[in-house]
C-alpha cells in the first residue's frame with residue numbers, strides 16, 4: 001500500500017468495531033490498533049493491586065510505574081504486554097471491562113496514553129478503534145467512522161462471543177453491563193464517546209458481520225479511491 005491510510009473508528013462497546021476493524025486491516029494490508037486494550041491494561045494493573053479504579057488520584061499515581069507495550073505479530077495480531085507479561089487474555093475478563101471503563105474516565109490516564117496512540121498512526125497506516133479516536137486522538141484522520149448498533153443487538157453478540165470462550169453470562173447481565181458502560185463512556189467529562197461531526201455513521205443493528213464488513217470496505221475504498 002503506497003498511501004498512508006489513517007482510519008478512525010469510534011462507537012460504543014460491542015458494536016463490532018474490533019472484529020470489523022481487524023478484518024479490514026487484513027484486507028487492506030494495514031495495522032489494526034485496538035486502543036481499548038491499552039485502557040484495559042491500566043484497568044488490569046489497578047485491579048491486580050487492589051486500587052479503586054474510580055479513584056483518579058490513586059490511578060494517576062500508578063501510571064509512572066506502568067510499562068505497557070503493544071506488540072504486533074507477523075500476521076498483524078496485537079498482543080498486549082504489561083511489565084513484560086503477555087496479558088492479552090487477562091484484559092478480556094468481564095471484571096476488567098468495568099475497571100477499564102473506570103480508569104478511562106481519568107484525565108491523567110487519557111493524557112498518559114495519548115502519545116502512544118498518535119505515534120502508531122504517524123509511523124504506520126492504521127485502522128484504529130476506540131471512543132475518542134476521531135474526536136481527540138486523530139482529529140485529522142482522513143476517514144472517521146462511527147460504528148454503532150442497538151444495545152440489545154450488541155448484548156446478544158457479546159453474549160455469543162463470551163460463550164465461545166466458555167464464559168456463560170445471562171443476557172440481562174450482559175445487557176446491563178453494556179448499558180452501564182455506554183452511559184459511563186458517553187457521560188464522562190474527559191473525551192466522552194460521541195460521533196465526530198465529520199464521521200460516517202455505520203449502524204449495524206440489522207446487518208450480520210459479512211454485510212457490515214462489505215459496507216465498511218465500501219466506505220474505505222470510496223474515501224481513499226481504492227480499487228475493488
Ligand code: DC
Nearest residue numbers: 013035036039100101104130131132
Ligand atoms: O473497546 P473496549 O471495550 O475494549 O474498551 C475498554 C474501555 O476503555 C471502554 O469502556 C472505554 C475505554 N476506552 C476509551 O475510553 N477510549 C478509547 N479510545 C478506547 C477505550
